[in-house]
Amino acid sequence: MTSSNPIVIETHDLTKTFEGTQALKSLNLKVRQHSIFGFLGPNGAGKTTTIKLLLGLARPSSGSATVFGQDIHRDSVEIRRRIGYLAQEPRYYEHLTARQTLRFTARFFFSGPKAIIEERIQETLELVGLQDKADRPIRGFSGGERQRLGIAQAQVNHPDLLILDEPAASLDPQGRRDVLEVMDRLRQYTTIFYSTHILDDVQRVSDTVAILNHGELVAQAPIEELLAGSGGVAYRLKLSGASQQTRAHLQSQPWVTALTEQPVNGFISWSVSVSDEATAESQLLRLVLSDPGVSVAEFGRQKYDLEEVFLNIVEGGRNDP
C-alpha cells in the first residue's frame, strides 16, 4: 500500500448523534486501497457506529462519506455490492448450514452459473477451514467457527473492501491467529478496514491505524510512523562503559534536544531525541564510539510499542506519543 493508492473510504465531518449524545464527532478519515486499516479505540469509542454508517445501517446526523467515491446514503446498495462485512457478534439463521448460509449470501451478489457459485462457496469454506463442517447446522458451531463463517460470508463475493468489526475479539489465541492469517492472505486482493481493541493484532497485520476516542479521531497514520512517534525523532542506544564525559559531549551537540538514561540488564539504555535526523544518522553513533571505553550493544531509531502509543493518546487525550 502506498500513498498514491486510490482512496476507498473517505469521510468528511461524519457525525452521529443518539438522543443528544454524540457517538461520533466530525470524523475525517481516509482509507487507501489495499491497506489493512486498523480502526482502534476503547469500547464505546464510536468504531461500530462508523462501520454502521458506512454500510447504510445507520444514517449520519451530519457530514458525509464516500466509499469507492460513492455516497454512503444515496448509493448504499451499489457500495454494498463491493463490500464484505463481518459484524462484531455475527448472527446467522441457525437452522441453515454453513454451506447454505454462504449460498444465501452469494445469491445477493451473483445469479450464476450455479456450478461456479458452488465452486466459490467450496473455496471460501476451505479458506476459513470449515470444509469439514460445511453441512452442519450453525446452531452447533463454536464461537471460533462462527467467526470463521463470518469471514467466509464476508469474503464469498471477493469484495473490494472487507469491513470487519472486532474480528478476533471473542476468539482464543489460536482462533485469533487463524483469523489474522486469513486477513493477511486476503491483503493482496482487497482493502481491509477493521475495528479492534486488541493492539497486538493491529501491530501484527495493519499498515495504517486510526485511533478513535469518545467519538473523536485522535490519530491517523501509517503504523510505522505511529510507532516511531510524532513528537520528534529519537534514537535508542544500549551500551556499556559510557562515561559522563561522553554523555555531556553528546548533550552539547546542537541537534540533540534531550537525552535520558536508564539501566537495563547490566547495560545502560540511552534515549536520544534529536532535531536533525540526517545529522543524527551520520554523527550520533560515531560520536559515542569515539570514546574507546564505550561498547555499543544496540543502536536504532526509537520505536514505541503500540500499547504505549495508544494509552498515551487515549489517556492523555493528545495526538503525539
Added chain:
Amino acid sequence: MTRNSALIAAPDRGWLNGFGNLFRKESGQWWGTWQWVIQVFIWLAIVNGMLAMVLLAAPKIEAAQASHEIAAAEAAAAIQALAQTAVMVFFIFSGLAPAVGVVIIAQDALVGERQSGTAAWVLSKPISRLAFMASKLASDALGILITMVLAQGVVAYTIYKVGTGISLPIPGCLAALGLLYLALLFYLSLTYLLGVLFHSRGPVIGIPLLVIFGNNLAGLLPWLGKVMPWNLVMDLGPDRPALAVLLAQGQPLPTILPILGTLALTIIFIAVALWRFQREEF
C-alpha cells in the same frame, strides 16, 4: 481460485434488489420445514373440528325424520338452520383462531430478526429494505393463504356438503374465503407495522390480539365496526350479519364499507411499515 469475472453479477432490480433470494429463504421456512403441515393441522383441528362438531347434529335430525319423530318439513328446516350455523361457526372461528396464529407468526418476523442481529447482517448485503420486508410479507401472505384459508376452505366445504347435503355456490364460497383472507392480511399488516414501530414483543403481540377480540367495541363505537375487519367474518348485531357468511350462501351484501375500510387500513399499514422501515437504524 474462481474470479468474479467468471460469475454473472446479480442484476440491479432497484427497490426489488435481493427480493428473489430473500423470498426463497422466507418461503423455505414455510414449505421447506414442517411449518406448513403444522399450520394446516392446527387450524384443521380447531376450525374444521368445530365445524364437524356442529354438523354432528345432522345425522340425528335425519335419524329423527327417518323414525318419523319429526316431519320432513320440520327436518329440512332444522337442517337449514344447522347449515346456517355451520357457516357462521366456520367464519367466526376462522376469523379468530387463525388470526391469533397470524399474529404469533408475524411478530417474530421483524422483532426477532432485529433482536437476533440477523436483520443487520442481511441488510449489509446489496438488498433494498423494501425487498427485505416485502419478501417476508409476501411469503407469510402466501403461507397464510394456503394453510389457513384455502386448505381449511376446501376441507370445510367437503365437511359441510357431507354433513348437510347442501352444495354452497363455489363463487360465493371463494369470495367469502377472500374476505376471510383480507381479515387475516389486516392482522398480518398490523403486526408488521407494530414490529417496525416497537422493538419489544409485548405491544407487537398485545395490540393485534386486543383488536382481534375487540369486536365488542363495535357496539360502543359503531363507526369502528364499519372500517374494521370484524364484520367480514362475524355478526355485529341482528342487522349486521357477517359478510362472508352472506357471500358463502350466495346472498347480496347490504354494505361493502367494512371491506373497503379493511382493505384501506391494510394498505395503509403496509405502506407506513415500509416507509418507517426505510428509516430504521440497526
